[in-house]
Amino acid sequence: MSSNTTSGDASCHSNDATTSPHYLHTHDHHHHDAKTANLQELIIEGAGCASCVGKIESALNAVPGVEKAEMNFAMRTVSVAGTAPADALVNAVEKAGYNAKIATAEHEDDALAEKEQADWAYYKRLMRDMTIALSVGVPLMIYGIVGGAMTVNTTGERLAWLAVGLLTFAVMVIAGKHFYIGAWQSFKNHSANMDTLIALGTGTAWLYSMVVVAAPQLVPEMARHVYFEATAMIIGLIDLGLALELKARGRTSEAIKRLIGLQAKTARVIRDDKELDVAIEQVLMDDIVRVRPGEKIPVDGEVIDGHTAIDESMLTGEPMPVEKAEGDAVAAGTINKTGSIRFKATRVGKDTALAQIINMVKRAQNSKPPIGRLADVISAYFVPVIMIIAITSALAWLNFGPDPALAFAIVSATTVLIIACPCALGLATPMSVMVGVGKAAEAGVLIRNGEALQTASKISAMILDKTGTITLGAPKVTDILIASEEDESTVLKLAASLESGSEHPLALAIVETARERGIESSKVANFSAIAGHGVQADVDGKTLLFGNEKLMRERNIDLGEFVEKAQNLAIEAKTPMYFAVNNRLSAIIAVADPIKDDSIAAIKRLQQNGIRVVMLTGDNRATAKAVAAKAGISEFFAEVLPEDKSKKVQELQMEGEVVGMTGDGINDAPALAIANVGFAIGTGTDVAIESADITLMRGSLHGLADAIAVSKATLRNIKQNLFGAFVYNAAGVPFAAGVLYPFFGVLLSPVVAGAAMAFSSLTVVTNANRLRLFKAQEH
Amino acid sequence: MLLINIVGIVLIALIVWWFWLYKPKEAELGENDLIITVENGTYSPARIKVPAGKAIDIKFMRKDPTPCSETLLIPELSISETLPLNKLKSITLPALQAGEYAFHCQMQMYRGQIMVGN
Numbered sequence: 099m100s101s102n103t104t105s106g107d108a109s110c111h112s113n114d115a116t117t118s119p120h121y122l123h124t125h126d127h128h129h130h131d132a133k134t135a136n137l138q139e140l141i142i143e144g145a146g147c148a149s150c151v152g153k154i155e156s157a158l159n160a161v162p163g164v165e166k167a168e169m170n171f172a173m174r175t176v177s178v179a180g181t182a183p184a185d186a187l188v189n190a191v192e193k194a195g196y197n198a199k200i201a202t203a204e205h206e207d208d209a210l211a212e213k214e215q216a217d218w219a220y221y222k223r224l225m226r227d228m229t230i231a232l233s234v235g236v237p238l239m240i241y242g243i244v245g246g247a248m249t250v251n252t253t254g255e256r257l258a259w260l261a262v263g264l265l266t267f268a269v270m271v272i273a274g275k276h277f278y279i280g281a282w283q284s285f286k287n288h289s290a291n292m293d294t295l296i297a298l299g300t301g302t303a304w305l306y307s308m309v310v311v312a313a314p315q316l317v318p319e320m321a322r323h324v325y326f327e328a329t330a331m332i333i334g335l336i337d338l339g340l341a342l343e344l345k346a347r348g349r350t351s352e353a354i355k356r357l358i359g360l361q362a363k364t365a366r367v368i369r370d371d372k373e374l375d376v377a378i379e380q381v382l383m384d385d386i387v388r389v390r391p392g393e394k395i396p397v398d399g400e401v402i403d404g405h406t407a408i409d410e411s412m413l414t415g416e417p418m419p420v421e422k423a424e425g426d427a428v429a430a431g432t433i434n435k436t437g438s439i440r441f442k443a444t445r446v447g448k449d450t451a452l453a454q455i456i457n458m459v460k461r462a463q464n465s466k467p468p469i470g471r472l473a474d475v476i477s478a479y480f481v482p483v484i485m486i487i488a489i490t491s492a493l494a495w496l497n498f499g500p501d502p503a504l505a506f507a508i509v510s511a512t513t514v515l516i517i518a519c520p521c522a523l524g525l526a527t528p529m530s531v532m533v534g535v536g537k538a539a540e541a542g543v544l545i546r547n548g549e550a551l552q553t554a555s556k557i558s559a560m561i562l563d564k565t566g567t568i569t570l571g572a573p574k575v576t577d578i579l580i581a582s583e584e585d586e587s588t589v590l591k592l593a594a595s596l597e598s599g600s601e602h603p604l605a606l607a608i609v610e611t612a613r614e615r616g617i618e619s620s621k622v623a624n625f626s627a628i629a630g631h632g633v634q635a636d637v638d639g640k641t642l643l644f645g646n647e648k649l650m651r652e653r654n655i656d657l658g659e660f661v662e663k664a665q666n667l668a669i670e671a672k673t674p675m676y677f678a679v680n681n682r683l684s685a686i687i688a689v690a691d692p693i694k695d696d697s698i699a700a701i702k703r704l705q706q707n708g709i710r711v712v713m714l715t716g717d718n719r720a721t722a723k724a725v726a727a728k729a730g731i732s733e734f735f736a737e738v739l740p741e742d743k744s745k746k747v748q749e750l751q752m753e754g755e756v757v758g759m760t761g762d763g764i765n766d767a768p769a770l771a772i773a774n775v776g777f778a779i780g781t782g783t784d785v786a787i788e789s790a791d792i793t794l795m796r797g798s799l800h801g802l803a804d805a806i807a808v809s810k811a812t813l814r815n816i817k818q819n820l821f822g823a824f825v826y827n828a829a830g831v832p833f834a835a836g837v838l839y840p841f842f843g844v845l846l847s848p849v850v851a852g853a854a855m856a857f858s859s860l861t862v863v864t865n866a867n868r869l870r871l872f873k874a875q876e877h
Numbered sequence: 878m879l880l881i882n883i884v885g886i887v888l889i890a891l892i893v894w895w896f897w898l899y900k901p902k903e904a905e906l907g908e909n910d911l912i913i914t915v916e917n918g919t920y921s922p923a924r925i926k927v928p929a930g931k932a933i934d935i936k937f938m939r940k941d942p943t944p945c946s947e948t949l950l951i952p953e954l955s956i957s958e959t960l961p962l963n964k965l966k967s968i969t970l971p972a973l974q975a976g977e978y979a980f981h982c983q984m985q986m987y988r989g990q991i992m993v994g995n
Contacts, residue, residue: 521986
C-alpha cells in the first residue's frame with residue numbers, strides 16, 4: 099500500500115484544532131520511508147450509533163489509496179491517511195449510507211473570503227435597489243425640470259399623481275425597506291441613526307405629497323406641490339452611495355489582507371521519520387518542519403540543519419534576503435529562497451510573530467487618535483439635534499416664511515433631515531487610520547494605536563540610543579596593525595584561539611572575524627583572565643597575552659610608536675587592544691561597533707524634516723563624540739547610565755519638545771515609556787511587539803523617518819476628511835434650512851441633499867484611500 | 878398657527894425625552910451568557926448589565942450586512958473587534974469596575990451600554 103504513497107501537497111484540514119494533533123499521532127504509521135502521506139478529515143452526518151463507526155471505517159479502508167481510516171465518534175469525524183482523492187472518500191461514505199463532507203479549517207483568509215462574498219451580495223442588493231428607485235425617480239425629476247406641472251389641481255392630475263404616489267410607495271417598500279425597519283428598530287431602542295434621518299426625510303416628503311393628492315383642500319392652493327421624485331431619488335442615491343462606499347471600504351483593508359495572505363496554509367512536519375503535510379494549526383511546538391526552496395516558512399522556529407537565504411521583506415521591509423544556518427531563527431510568513439532547511443517549531447498558531455503582527459495591526463487600525471474624539475462626541479448627539487433643527491426650521495418657515503409657507507416648511511425640514519447624516523463624520527478618522535496603519539505595516543513599521551500615530555506626527559526631537567540603534571550593536575574587528583614578523587592570519591588565528599573561551603563582546607568580535615575568514619583556531623592551554631586587563635594563555639607552544647596598555651606595561655613589553663597609533667584608533671571611536679606573542683608586541687587589534695549602513699542617511703532625513711536629533715549613550719565621551727560626528731549628530735549625551743536615560747527624555751520635554759525615543763527595547767524601556775512616542779527597534783522575530791508605541795521591524799533608522807512621514811500624511815488625511823464631513827454636515831444644514839432664501843430666493847432641493855449625503859461618506863472613504871498611494875521618501 | 882407651534886415644541890420636547898432623558902431597561906446577563914443581536918441598525922439588547930470584578934464573555938450575532946455594523950468598538954476597554962456576518966462572535970470583557978461602558982459601531986450609529994454593577 100505504501101507504494102501508492104507519492105508526495106503530494108494536498109493538505110489535511112481540520113476544524114477541530116484541539117483534538118486533531120492527537121489524531122496525527124495515532125495515524126502515524128511506522129513506515130520508515132520518508133515519503134509524504136496525507137491526512138484528510140471528513141465530517142460525517144447521520145452517524146447516530148456507535149455501530150456505524152465500523153461500517154464507515156471499513157467503507158473508507160476499501161477505497162484505493164487509503165492507508166487507514168479512523169473515526170472519532172464523539173466528534174463525528176474521520177481521519178483518513180493515504181492518497182485517495184477526497185471525492186472518492188465522500189462517495190464511499192455515501193454508499194455506506196451516510197453523508198460526508200471534507201472538513202476545512204477556519205483560516206483567516208477563508209473568513210476574509212466569506213466577508214468579501216457577503217459584501218458582494220450586499221453590494222448587488224444595494225445596486226438593485228438603487229436601479230429600482232432611480233428608474234422611478236429620474237423620469238419624475240426630468241419631468242419636473244423640463245417644466246412639467248408637479249402640482250395637483252384637477253381631478254385628472256389627482257388620479258395621475260395618485261398612481262405615481264403608489265409607485266413611489268412601492269419603491270419605498272422594495273428599495274428602501276431597510277431604512278424604515280432600521281429607523282423603527284432604533285427608535286424603539288431610544289436611539290436614532292442614519293436610517294432615522296432617511297426614513298423621516300423621505301417619509302415626510304411622501305406623506306405630504308399624498309395629503310396633497312388625497313385631500314388637496316387641506317393644503318393652500320399654492321402649496322399643492324408633490325415631492326414623490328425627491329423620495330425616490332433620495333432612496334436611490336443613498337443606496338448608490340452605500341454601494342460605492344462598500345466597494346471603497348474593501349480597499350482600505352488591503353494591507354491586512356496582504357498580511358493574512360502571507361500565512362502558509364500547510365506545513366511539512368517530520369514525525370517518526372515520516373513527512374506529513376498537515377494544516378498549519380496542527381503544527382505543534384518542537385515539531386520538526388521541513389521547508390524547500392520557494393516555500394513559505396509556516397511557523398516560527400530555529401534552524402536545525404541546512405542553510406538558505408530567506409526573504410523577510412514582507413515582515414521587515416528589508417529588501418535583501420537574509421542568510422540562515424543552523425541555530426538561526428526563522429519567522430512564519432517569510433519565503434525560503436535558495437536552500438532546503440529543517441527547523442524546530444518554537445512558536446506556533448497565534449504566537450508566531452506574524453500572527454501577533456496581524457493582530458496588532460488589526461487592533462491599531464480600529465483604534466482612534468485623539469483628533470477623532472470630538473467627531474465621536476458630535477456623532478453621538480447629532481441625529482436628535484438634527485431632528486430638532488428640522489422641526490425648528492419648519493416652524494420658522496410656517497411662522498415667517500413667504501407663501502407657500504407650508505411647502506417651504508416641508509422642503510426645508512426634509513432637506514435638513516437628509517443632508518445631515520453624520521456618517522461621514524463618523525468615518526472620517528477610522529478610515530484614514532485604517533489605511534495609514536496598514537501602509538506603515540507594509541513598510542515594516544508597527545504602530546500600536548491611533549494615539550501613537552497622532553503623536554508621532556508632532557515629534558520635534560528624536561533621541562537615538564547609540565548602541566544597537568545608530569550602530570549595529572555587534573562589535574567588529576576594524577583594524578589589525580602588525581608589529582612583528584607574524585602575518586595577519588597567523589595573528590588572527592592565535593588571537594581567536596586565545597579568545598575562544600571568553601564571553602566578552604570584544605572577544606566575540608575577534609572570534610567571529612576569524613570564523614568569517616575561515617581560520618580555524620588551535621587548542622588553548624593555561625588560560626587565565628586578568629581582571630580589568632586582559633587574558634593570557636598558551637597556544638601552539640607560544641605564550642600569548644592580549645589586553646590593554648596597562649597589561650603590556652606591567653609585563654614590560656615594548657610598545658614603541660604603537661602607543662600613538664592606538665590613541666589615533668581611539669579617537670576614531672575604536673577600541674584598540676594589544677596582542678603580544680612570547681612577550682613581544684605582535685599587533686594591535688582594533689574593535690568597533692560600526693555605524694549601520696544607512697544610519698547616516700536616515701538621520702539626515704530626520705534633520706531635513708526639522709527634527710532635532712540627539713544621541714544618547716552609556717559609552718565614554720570620546721567614543722560618543724566620534725560616533726556622533728560620523729553620524730552627523732551635533733548634540734549628544736555620553737556616559738548616561740541606563741536609569742538616567744529617562745531623565746534626558748524629561749529634560750527635552752521640559753524644553754517644550756515633543757520627544758521621540760528610539761532604543762532597542764530592553765535597557766531603554768523606562769525612557770521609551772516616558773517619551774511622547776517610544777520607538778523600539780525590533781530585529782526580525784525577536785521583536786518585543788508590545789513594549790513600544792511604534793516598533794520598527796527592520797534595524798534601519800529609515801523606519802523612523804517613514805513612521806513620522808506616514809503619521810503626518812495620515813493626520814493630514816484625517817483633517818481633510820473631518821473638514822469634508824463638516825462641510826457636508828454642519829455647513830450643509832443651514833443651507834438646507836434656508837439661510838440662502840432671504841438673499842437669493844433659493845432653497846436647497848431635497849434631491850440635492852440626498853446626493854450630497856450619499857456622496858459624503860464616499861468622499862471620505864475615497865480620500866482615505868488616496869493614502870494608499872502615499873510613499874515614504876525614497877531611500 | 879399657535880397650535881402648530883405648540884405641536885412643534887411638544888415634538889422637540891418628546892425628542893429630548895425619548896432619546897436623552899429616558900433610560901431604557903437593562904438586560905441582565907444570565908448564567909448562560911448573553912447574545913447581542915446586531916440587526917437593522919441596532920444592538921438588541923442595547924443595554925446590558927454585568928457584574929463587576931469578573932471577566933465575562935459577551936456574544937454578538939451580526940445579521941446586519943451594512944459595513945458599518947461590522948466593527949464593534951468599546952473605546953474605554955480598547956476593544957475593537959470585527960463581527961462576522963451571521964456567525965456568533967464571542968468577546969471577552971476583562972474584570973471591570975462598576976460603571977458604564979459604551980459600545981458602538983465605527984460610525985457611532987449603532988450604540989449600546991454595558992452597565993457594570995456590583
